[in-house]
Amino acid sequence: MQKLVLIAFCFVAVSTYAQQVITGRVTDRQGELLVGATVVEKETNNGTTTNAAGQYQITTRSTNPVLVFSYVGFQRLEIPVNGQTTLNATLEEANTLTQVNVVGSRNLNRSVTDSPSPIDLIDIREVTAKTGQLDLNQLLQFVAPSFNSNRQTGSDGADHVDPATLRGLGPDQTLVLINGKRRHQSSLVNLFGSRGRGNTGTDLNAIPAAAIERIEILRDGASAQYGSDAIAGVINIVLKQTVNEFTGNVNYGMFQAKYRFDDKAFDGANVNVNANYGLRIGQDGFVNLTADYNFRDHTQRANVASDIARRQYGDPKIQNTSLYANSAIPLSTNAQIYAFGGLNFRKGDAYAWTRFADSERNIPVIYPNGFDPIIASNIVDGSFAAGIRSTWKGWNVDLGNVFGSNRFQYTVNNTLNTSLGVNSPRSFDAGGFQLQQNVTGLHFTRNFQQTLQGLNIAFGSEFRAERYLIFAGEEGSYRNYDPTKPGGSQGFPGFQPADVINKGRTNLGIYLDTEADITRAFMLGAAVRFENYSDFGSTLNGKLSTRLRLNNNFTVRATASTGFRAPSLAQIYFNSTFTNFVNGQPVEVLLARNNSAVTQKLGIPALKQETSQNLSLGFTGRLASNFTLTVDGYLVKIKDRVVLTGAFTNDDPDIGADLRALRVGQAQFFTNAISTTTRGLDVILAHSAALGRGRLNTTLAANFNRLTVDAVTTNNRLRGKEDTYFDERERRFVQASAPPSKINLTLDYGIDRWTIVARAIRFGQVELANYNVYEGDPSLSYLDVYAPRITTDLSVGYRLTNQVRLTLGGTNIFNAYPNLHDPTLTESGGAWDPVQMGSNGAFWYARLNLRF
Numbered sequence: 001m002q003k004l005v006l007i008a009f010c011f012v013a014v015s016t017y018a019q020q021v022i023t024g025r026v027t028d029r030q031g032e033l034l035v036g037a038t039v040v041e042k043e044t045n046n047g048t049t050t051n052a053a054g055q056y057q058i059t060t061r062s063t064n065p066v067l068v069f070s071y072v073g074f075q076r077l078e079i080p081v082n083g084q085t086t087l088n089a090t091l092e093e094a095n096t097l098t099q100v101n102v103v104g105s106r107n108l109n110r111s112v113t114d115s116p117s118p119i120d121l122i123d124i125r126e127v128t129a130k131t132g133q134l135d136l137n138q139l140l141q142f143v144a145p146s147f148n149s150n151r152q153t154g155s156d157g158a159d160h161v162d163p164a165t166l167r168g169l170g171p172d173q174t175l176v177l178i179n180g181k182r183r184h185q186s187s188l189v190n191l192f193g194s195r196g197r198g199n200t201g202t203d204l205n206a207i208p209a210a211a212i213e214r215i216e217i218l219r220d221g222a223s224a225q226y227g228s229d230a231i232a233g234v235i236n237i238v239l240k241q242t243v244n245e246f247t248g249n250v251n252y253g254m255f256q257a258k259y260r261f262d263d264k265a266f267d268g269a270n271v272n273v274n275a276n277y278g279l280r281i282g283q284d285g286f287v288n289l290t291a292d293y294n295f296r297d298h299t300q301r302a303n304v305a306s307d308i309a310r311r312q313y314g315d316p317k318i319q320n321t322s323l324y325a326n327s328a329i330p331l332s333t334n335a336q337i338y339a340f341g342g343l344n345f346r347k348g349d350a351y352a353w354t355r356f357a358d359s360e361r362n363i364p365v366i367y368p369n370g371f372d373p374i375i376a377s378n379i380v381d382g383s384f385a386a387g388i389r390s391t392w393k394g395w396n397v398d399l400g401n402v403f404g405s406n407r408f409q410y411t412v413n414n415t416l417n418t419s420l421g422v423n424s425p426r427s428f429d430a431g432g433f434q435l436q437q438n439v440t441g442l443h444f445t446r447n448f449q450q451t452l453q454g455l456n457i458a459f460g461s462e463f464r465a466e467r468y469l470i471f472a473g474e475e476g477s478y479r480n481y482d483p484t485k486p487g488g489s490q491g492f493p494g495f496q497p498a499d500v501i502n503k504g505r506t507n508l509g510i511y512l513d514t515e516a517d518i519t520r521a522f523m524l525g526a527a528v529r530f531e532n533y534s535d536f537g538s539t540l541n542g543k544l545s546t547r548l549r550l551n552n553n554f555t556v557r558a559t560a561s562t563g564f565r566a567p568s569l570a571q572i573y574f575n576s577t578f579t580n581f582v583n584g585q586p587v588e589v590l591l592a593r594n595n596s597a598v599t600q601k602l603g604i605p606a607l608k609q610e611t612s613q614n615l616s617l618g619f620t621g622r623l624a625s626n627f628t629l630t631v632d633g634y635l636v637k638i639k640d641r642v643v644l645t646g647a648f649t650n651d652d653p654d655i656g657a658d659l660r661a662l663r664v665g666q667a668q669f670f671t672n673a674i675s676t677t678t679r680g681l682d683v684i685l686a687h688s689a690a691l692g693r694g695r696l697n698t699t700l701a702a703n704f705n706r707l708t709v710d711a712v713t714t715n716n717r718l719r720g721k722e723d724t725y726f727d728e729r730e731r732r733f734v735q736a737s738a739p740p741s742k743i744n745l746t747l748d749y750g751i752d753r754w755t756i757v758a759r760a761i762r763f764g765q766v767e768l769a770n771y772n773v774y775e776g777d778p779s780l781s782y783l784d785v786y787a788p789r790i791t792t793d794l795s796v797g798y799r800l801t802n803q804v805r806l807t808l809g810g811t812n813i814f815n816a817y818p819n820l821h822d823p824t825l826t827e828s829g830g831a832w833d834p835v836q837m838g839s840n841g842a843f844w845y846a847r848l849n850l851r852f
Contacts, residue, residue: 021693024087025054026069034071034091035628036121042066042078044802044851048750049123051688053625057695059752061802116525116545116557117220118618118632118682120144124212125247130748130757130795132811132845134251134272134294135320136204136212137162141836142761142793142811145703145742146219146233146682150834151315155192156492157408159316159350160377161203163196167219167680168705168738169232169636171201173565173610175222177236178207179326179340181385182227184404187435187468189570191591191644192827197733198644198670200568203406204235206344206381208292210249210274211324213240219682221614221636223563224527224543227462227509231563231612231638239326239340243278243286246852253845256815259301259831261311268299268315268840285329285336294320298349299840302823304831309353309823312372313830315840316350334391338400341384348377349413352491353829361486365422371414373491378409398443398460407434412477412489419482431473431495435569439464453517460511467504468569472497478577480663487663488577499575501593505535507566521549531564535572536608539564553622557632563612567642571670572607577662589647590664599669601655602648603717608672612638618682626689632682640672640713643734646727654717673726674712678738680705694751700744707738728782729769733827739836740764741788755797757809762790763837770825784821786835791816805849815842 026037033054040047041060050056058067060081067087069077074091081087122143133139137149141164149164163171171190176183186203190196215237222230255268274292281287299314324342331337355362357370387400410430417424443460472478477494480487488494511529518524525545532538543561550556575593592598594607618632647666650659659667685700712726741764749756766786773782795809818839820831832839 020060020065020081020085021057022060022065022067022081022085022087023055023057024089026050026056026071026089026091027054028074028091028093034074036123037069037071037091038123040068040070041802042068046799046802047125049126051626051686051697053622053688055626055688057690059750061753061799116523116547117218117222117559117616118557118630120215120217120219122215122217124209124214128209128249129805129807129847129849130755130797132253132793132795132809132843132847134209134253134270134296135162136207136209137164139209140164140204140215140217142744142759144217145684145701145744146680147217148737148739148742148836150836151838152192152828152834153313153315154310154351154353154829155190155834156350156375157188157377157410158190158192158196159375160318160346160348160379160408161186161188161201162205163190163199163201164204165196165737166217166232166235167634167636167703168678168707169638170199170641170737171196172199172229172568173231173638174202175226175228175230175234176202176204177226177234178383179239179338179385180236181400181402181441182437182439182462182464183237184383184406184437185435185568186381187406187408187433187570189568189574196737197730198571198642200570203379203381205320206322206346206406207237207342208274208290208294208322208324210247210276210292211239211288211290211322211326211342213238213242219632220559220616220634221561221563221612222543223565223612224529224541224561225511225513227511227529227531228507228564228566231565231610231614231636239324240276240278240288240290241286241326241328242276242288243280246275246277246850248275248850249273250848251845253843255299255840256842256844257300258815258817258841259303261300261303264300267297268843269295269297270843270845271295281327281329283330285327287325287327290322290324290342292320292322292324294318296320298351301832301839302830304820304823307822307824309829310351310372311354312351313823313828314351316348319347321345331388335388336390337386337388339384339386342382344379344381346377346379346381348379350375350377355490361418361490363416363418363422363424366416366424366426371416371490373415373489374413375492376411376413378411380407381405394446396445398441398445400441402439403437405434405436408432410473410492410494412492412494415490417476417479417481417487417489419480419485419487420476421482425476428477428489428494429474430477430489430492431471431499433471433495433570433574434469436467437464451516453520455517456515458511458513462507462509464507464509465504466507466569468501468573470495470499470501470573470575472500483663493577495576501573501575503569503573505533505569507534508532515545523547533566536566536606539609539611555620557619558617559614561614563614565610565612567607567609567670571642574670577664590659590662590667591644592667592669594670596669598655598658598667599671601658601717603715604669604671605715607642607670608640610638610640610642610672612636627687628685630682630684634678634680634682636678637675637710638678639675641674641676642670643673643726643730645669645671645673646724646730648721648724652721672713674734675710676707676734677710678705678707680738691749692751694749694754697748699746699748701746702741702743704741705738706740707735709734728773732767732769736766736768736835739766742836753799755795755807757793757795757797759793760790761793761837762788763835764788766835768827768833770821772825784819784826784833786818786832789816789818789837791837803850803852807847807849809845811843811845812837813842817841
């Protein structure tokens with residue numbers, strides 16, 4: 001690390017540009033402070049944001065600098081410095097067509113600071129320039145305390161699509177929007193690992209960070225406002241709208257290798273190259289284009305004990321290519337058309353569990369030393385949205401359509417079908433699945449400024465059509481040609497013709513959303529939404545919200561809402577036979593669809609919606625002109641959560657004969673098994689102060705969580721089988737999705753052309769149950785405890801010119817690892833189950849930012 005810092009400081013010698021320190025504050029025309037407004041020196045990548053007091057400080061680089069001020073819902077403002085050292089800016093509200101909602105409110109005049117719900121506003125340009133994370137999941141994991149994501153290994157499809165959650169709930173209980181429009185989910189349902197087990201979710205890594213202006217995270221239930229999946233909250237991704245500006249990034253990094261079978265010092269090379277450029281169309285129109293390529297190589301962390309389950313354990317190899325566009329073109333003074341979307345192409349190679357030389361699943365003539373199957377993915381993810389915005393008799397009208405598709409194709413390499421003998425191929429097409437979604441929406445919004453202190457009314461309707469497909473692999477990937485030997489492709493048996501499915505459904509939603517400023521200090525809001533699903537009926541949900549400004553420094557806010565989530569088509573119709581490892585031994589497992597003969601024999605009813613009750617109470621406070629505090633507590637009760645059950649074995653008196661006839665050892669299925677309560681607290685402190693000739697911004701962000709399983713719902717046929725239906729291991733997996741705490745302390749210091757960022761993150765303790773839980777021997781410990789760990793990140797950035805910045809740094813620079821455990825007993829087959837901090841150790845990187 002010392003070498004990195006010394007290299008960065010060498011650039012001081014070339015600093016010969018004019019420099020001037022400018023300070024000021026940014027307000028609206030009523031004098032309200034605009035917190036988080038962006039201040040950029042024109043035609044450079046030099047920028048900052050206003051602090052909690054609406055103040056900023058920037059050191060200019062140009063000979064004749066011009067500052068550009070911008071804020072959500074306001075017009076951009078350019079002001080020449082002309083030798084001034086204090087420069088205040090007053091921003092005017094944008095016209096209704098160019099204004100952008102902040103998620104959580106359909107009131108165009110509502111900002112983050114006066115929202116009744118807690119909202120994180122993340123400036124992606126600032127974050128990506130100062131941190132080492134390259135993909136969106138990991139980036140949010142380290143900047144948003146209530147966002148949780150971890151990488152899987154040996155988890156089939158989940159190795160290629162990282163599951164992510166808000167406030168410790170399921171990946172499918174967070175709604176993702178792009179430019180305020182519903183984003184489709186991944187076609188993958190997570191079957192293994194400690195996060196998102198039994199859930200579907202949205203693949204955030206399909207969206208390149210280079211295309212994003214900001215991310216808004218609503219940490220509050222919002223089903224009544226935005227529809228199904230918004231039980232935990234909403235993530236709104238706002239794409240870039242910049243014009244006549246090129247930005248590019250070249251990033252390279254590697255992990256500091258440890259626990260390898262060789263003496264390699266580094267592994268897991270990460271390479272990212274991206275470019276963004278915007279074109280102006282007419283006076284107010286634009287087209288913004290992004291291209292992004294990201295490569296991530298394997299890491300190897302399997303050499304942990306003499307008795308191992310896998311010779312290859314670590315991150316999969318991923319190649320990710322994205323093309324994205326965002327555009328809006330005016331048709332008249334009160335109408336514009338818009339279009340946005342993109343394509344993502346991903347190829348992945350993930351190692352499955354080792355088939356050792358003496359395994360019955362190996363043919364020594366083909367693999368004398370055994371083999372490590374590779375599960376390869378070919379994922380194509382695309383979306384396209386288009387519509388028209390206009391004003392009509394004082395109403396803002398938005399008519400639009402969004403289509404999205406996610407297709408996941410498996411290939412298994414470095415494998416064989418044992419039942420084919422020595423003539424077995426080494427590679428198989430294993431089939432896959434696809435999810436398509438189309439949403440058509442018509443939305444009306446109007447603000448009555450003369451009613452009370454402002455009344456906003458929004459209403460509209462959305463019609464959504466979804467289709468889910470499973471397609472079979474080639475015959476050799478699933479067929480058994482010799483009953484005395486295991487069949488199918490080792491590592492991942494292919495989907496069979498009996499698994500093939502093509503099912504769809506439709507959904508109609510109608511909503512009304514109102515907000516009234518009773519006085520300038522007191523606001524009340526109410527929302528109600530009716531939805532009807534073609535496959536399981538109707539639901540009605542509501543939300544109440546309020547905000548009371550006690551004085552200029554303190555505001556109290558609260559919400560109460562009901563929520564719902566329809567089971568995904570994948571949870572209803574997914575069916576597969578795969579190989580699982582229990583105590584290191586392979587077992588064929590049938591994951592039976594909801595209406596199969598196996599589930600019907602056990603009396604499992606049709607899946608129904610999850611329902612929730614969500615309460616939040618918090619306050620925002622300004623402890624000083626440069627010191628703010630927000631505290632938000634929440635309570636989320638969810639009934640009838642859809643989970644993946646434990647494994648019923650082929651000696652079960654009710655379904656054992658059926659399983660033996662199918663040549664499988666175990667069966668699992670999806671069901672509305674449990675009800676849970678999540679209690680939590682979000683705390684964010686932010687301080688900004690001058691330090692010498694520079695400015696130090698300090699942020700302490702923390703999330704505290706506690707999830708309890710309140711009830712397990714079974715039926716008469718399952719009486720006495722509760723420990724299998726939802727056993728201790730499954731309970732621990734659900735609870736692991738809500739780590740008890742994550743605390744993030746960030747110090748961001750800027751002086752002259754330098755930026756230094758130091759961050760310490762404390763990950764709370766997680767406890768998982770290993771396979772000893774099934775042994776029934778009290779002398780065997782079945783808990784794998786991952787004690788609290790602190791990781792430390794450090795980066796040093798230097799502006800070589802007005803347009804070029806170099807950043808050198810490291811994440812987890814002290815090379816901290818989670819507690820090691822017996823790899824033959826964990827879910828992953830390695831010394832660590834997937835946990836938040838990861839198990840790759842230190843990561844060192846360099847980044848070159850260009851802005852012209």
